Amino acid sequence: xxxxxxxxxxxxxxxNLYAAAKALSFxxxxxxxxxxxxxxxxxxRAFYYTALLENEEYSPIRxxxxxxxxxxxxxxxxxxxxxxDSQGRRKVKGNMDIELTVDALETAEHVDHIxxxxxxxxxxxxxxxxxxxxxxVSVCSTIRSQPPMIADDLRRQADNFIELDELRxxxxxxxxxxxxxxxxxxxxxxx
Numbered sequence: 001x002x003x004x005x006x007x008x009x010x011x012x013x014x015x016n017l018y019a020a021a022k023a024l025s026f027x028x029x030x031x032x033x034x035x036x037x038x039x040x041x042x043x044x045r046a047f048y049y050t051a052l053l054e055n056e057e058y059s060p061i062r063x064x065x066x067x068x069x070x071x072x073x074x075x076x077x078x079x080x081x082x083x084x085d086s087q088g089r090r091k092v093k094g095n096m097d098i099e100l101t102v103d104a105l106e107t108a109e110h111v112d113h114i115x116x117x118x119x120x121x122x123x124x125x126x127x128x129x130x131x132x133x134x135x136x137v138s139v140c141s142t143i144r145s146q147p148p149m150i151a152d153d154l155r156r157q158a159d160n161f162i163e164l165d166e167l168r169x170x171x172x173x174x175x176x177x178x179x180x181x182x183x184x185x186x187x188x189x190x191x
Contacts, residue, residue, distance in 0.1 A: 001138065001160040006112035008041035010034075011104050012073075013096065013118035014050035014061075016141070016149070017164075020119060023145035024165050026172040030064075033171040034072055037115065044111055047103060048073045051080035051094020076103065101126045108133045115140060115162070121151025127158055138162055 002008075021028050030048075037043055048068050053059055069075045080094030097120065104114060108130050116123060119141030127137045139158040141150035144165045155161050 002040040006041045009111045010046040012048045016118040020149040029173040049096035054079040119150030
């Protein structure tokens with residue numbers, strides 16, 4: 001469902017895509033992901049959205065954010081908000097839906113096809129609005145997890161559904177054990 005001459009943009013809901021890949025038990029290699037869609041069309045932009053904990057000394061997502069910034073992704077971040085719920089549990093909130101929606105609507109006049117990496121049903125009105133502007137919209141998530149990670153109404157609204165599990169061999173990183181055996185430690189390789 002991709003045409004080589006169509007202008008393409010990726011919109012990645014970072015936390016949603018991470019949760020979907022985790023539910024399928026694989027890690028995404030973002031260099032391979034970007035390369036796959038560069039092959040599928042004329043990629044104009046790849047956006048990645050995530051909230052960051054600003055007051056943490058070390059954020060586990062910071063290395064990924066830095067790598068993505070240096071490797072062709074447009075990063076859209078904002079500080080996550082921490083709060084304590086009514087049961088006294090520490091919660092973190094960092095919804096990026098509005099930022100992604102505004103950017104997608106602004107980008108629509110420059111592209112033919114948008115690929116949304118999210119299963120969040122809140123994006124159904126966005127997909128419909130993009131389609132009214134003449135943009136084809138593919139949604140990438142999974143129905144193979146338990147429970148499925150994509151809202152049924154979002155999947156029905158999209159022009160094309162891309163099953164994330166079917167991209168595993170194309171964009172998945174090998175499991176850590178496999179990487180360690182194919183890339184022996186330097187000391188062992190020097191012997």
